[in-house]
Amino acid sequence: MGAPQQRPWPVEFHSYRNDDQWAWAIAVAVAAALRRDLQDPGRARLLVSGGRTPAPVFRALAQAPLDWERVDIALVDERWLRPDDMDSNAYLVREHLLRGHAAAARFETLTRPGRSIEAAVADANLHARRAPGIVLLGMGEDGHVASLFPYMRGLDAALASDNAYVAVDAGGCPGAGPWPRRISLTPTGLAPAHTRLLLLRGQHKRGVFERALAGSDPRPLPVRIAFTTPGATLQVHWCP
Ligand SMILES: O=C(O)[C@H](O)[C@@H](O)[C@H](O)[C@H](O)COP(=O)(O)O
Numbered sequence: 001m002g003a004p005q006q007r008p009w010p011v012e013f014h015s016y017r018n019d020d021q022w023a024w025a026i027a028v029a030v031a032a033a034l035r036r037d038l039q040d041p042g043r044a045r046l047l048v049s050g051g052r053t054p055a056p057v058f059r060a061l062a063q064a065p066l067d068w069e070r071v072d073i074a075l076v077d078e079r080w081l082r083p084d085d086m087d088s089n090a091y092l093v094r095e096h097l098l099r100g101h102a103a104a105a106r107f108e109t110l111t112r113p114g115r116s117i118e119a120a121v122a123d124a125n126l127h128a129r130r131a132p133g134i135v136l137l138g139m140g141e142d143g144h145v146a147s148l149f150p151y152m153r154g155l156d157a158a159l160a161s162d163n164a165y166v167a168v169d170a171g172g173c174p175g176a177g178p179w180p181r182r183i184s185l186t187p188t189g190l191a192p193a194h195t196r197l198l199l200l201r202g203q204h205k206r207g208v209f210e211r212a213l214a215g216s217d218p219r220p221l222p223v224r225i226a227f228t229t230p231g232a233t234l235q236v237h238w239c240p
Pocket residue numbers: 049050051052053054076077078079089137138139140141144145146147
């Protein structure tokens with residue numbers, strides 16, 4: 001692991017030689033944060049991202065012997081798909097995280113068959129009244145974070161929202177792939193977390209993130225909210 005470097009933003013950058021070290025180091029950091037939260041009575045709350053990147057981290061984290069029965073797992077964002085759709089982030093969490101010890105955790109999906117996107121967002125905002133302790137973020141190759149895409153229609157409103165979650169229409173944003181309708185965490189939803197991690201893999205994403213650090217406008221690179229939103233230091237974990 002490389003030594004964390006100092007940046008003008010509250011960011012710690014950790015780099016690893018390979019994806020195995022990367023996944024285990026992140027899992028150990030998240031498990032330690034959960035263990036600290038579980039020292040208090042009540043429940044711990046963990047928000048996780050989807051996409052392809054976090055799967056190995058989820059598999060490592062699922063092996064941590066914690067009191068998972070007192071852990072709520074919820075999503076940073078979701079594509080407007082049924083939670084059993086193989087392209088949904090809920091499916092990824094079920095397949096890779098809710099295994100082994102972590103199978104005992106309580107999982108809140110953002111979508112449910114038969115519910116409108118407005119009702120789903122209202123529910124998510126209700127759940128979000130319980131602040132997340134730990135948030136695992138990912139970043140797209142285009143610098144999107146959660147489901148906040150560069151120059152997306154409605155991006156300004158999402159960034160300024162007082163709500164933790166909003167419905168988004170990312171139509172026309174190539175990074176959204178075939179799923180333009182989504183539900184996304186906002187800076188308001190991110191702010192209360194005491195532990196904020198960004199999981200990055202590959203040289204391209206490292207370059208995008210370095211560019212992000214050179215400015216503060218979230219419209220071209222929404223990942224900037226990960227370090228400009230007041231609150232916890234952003235811990236970036238990168239491997240090639
Ligand atoms: O639903 C989604 O698309 C994600 O939650 C998203 O925000 C993800 O974190 C990035 O797109 C990175 O995705 P990859 O890990 O697949 O590059």
